[in-house]
Amino acid sequence: MPRRLTTTLSATLLAGALVLTGCGEEKASTSSSTLTGITVAGAEQKEPTVTVKAPLSVTKTESKVLSEGDGAAIGKDDLVSLQAVLVNGKDGKTVTSTWKQGTVGLDLGAADLFASFKSQIPGKKVGSRIVIASTAADAYGDTGNQQLGIAKDDPVVFVLDLVGSAQALATAEGTAVAPKKDLPTVTVEKGKPATITVPKGVNAPTKTVVQPLIEGKGAAVKKGQSVRVAYTGALYRNGEVFDSSASRPEQPFFDFTIGAGSVIKGWDNGLVGQKVGSRVLLIVPPADGYGSAGSGEKIKGTDTLVFSVDILAAY
Structure with missing residues (x-):
């Protein structure tokens, strides 16, 4: 997670x-x-x-x-x-x-x-x-x-x-946004982890990228709020999914307080200002992720991470 x-x-x-x-x-x-x-x-x-x-x-x-x-x-x-x-x-x-x-x-x-x-x-x-x-x-x-x-x-x-x-949304709702060129693409199927496809031959960015894929119609997320999201995370180097809320059908979402240091920096900073209902692509280099220590067996200290995040509620 x-x-x-x-x-x-x-x-x-x-x-x-x-x-x-x-x-x-x-x-x-x-x-x-x-x-x-x-x-x-x-x-x-x-x-x-x-x-x-x-x-x-x-x-x-x-x-x-x-x-x-x-x-x-x-x-x-x-x-x-x-x-x-x-x-x-x-x-x-x-x-x-x-x-x-x-x-x-x-x-x-x-x-x-x-x-x-x-x-x-x-x-x-x-x-x-x-x-x-x-x-x-x-x-x-x-x-x-x-x-x-x-x-x-x-x-x-x-x-x-x-x-x-x-009241939490079931999935992202809003207006589709055309992503910038050479970014990973995201395909979401209900009840399954998102499919994240990393472009071949494109180096990972050195700074966190925040790219809305769907712009929601709700209020903008503010630092200090409790936030509910659904998400999938993959490795930039090979597109392998390392975690997804959809893998836990009994609770296919994740709740946290944004800006409190309870999640990686790329999330704490990247989701503030995004609207409820949005689907956001986050590309997070190690400095804004898990640092040189990495996390678990899959995430190395040099790994850039890619997330598809649906913002379901902020309160």
Whole structure:
């Protein structure tokens, strides 16, 4: 994969496996509220202070909107970017927060996402700050989370700022773009890795090439957003495919935070500014790829890489 760090869009995102980047600008207004012994205070788009009257008794997962945003209502299968503070309801201790690093992305349609998120986030508007009082069963389930000091019977309080949402495309959609001469060609067949044909007798470029093949009609990708892509990667020297999201039919896409160093430099820089719905050809020399060390058995330290990337969502 084109990644340097591992990201997982599931409950583990809020269990310490965080790959994050900053987002949002400060507002002057403040908000505070109480929900069953929970007090939340602090300026919007700043880390809130959460006080819990412990031990908190939560017999049913519930939520409250502390300040309502003016964005679209979030759907039950949307991709959502958010900021989060987690508090153990048993002892009132804050166990983790994303605010020092930045937003995280969640897939509300993922089977392993917290049940409390699946039930409480849909219908809320983007830009809102909400508090969720979750039963243990709807958060970390029967096992708890030892790393965070949450036992299997401990309720959990989530204070979430809902930064953005999107519905993912199934494939690139837009207007075909004629590529420049002497670049690799790409053929995409549904459900299969893209076929990337490298031109014979043409030396690999020494700088990263970014060539849209389809220009999407969505918004331009911004640094710091969570992005969903489908991709195929091949070696420039022989056209051999070394990785493709299509090879994993159970999850034929890849989610990451762009500009956070979680993927190779050629991706972090090359996809910013491209529109959602686009198919982008990236030709990445070693300096913007895996460097002189290469990666795995197939990618040598001298290898230039070719990627076909479909931008399916940015949020």
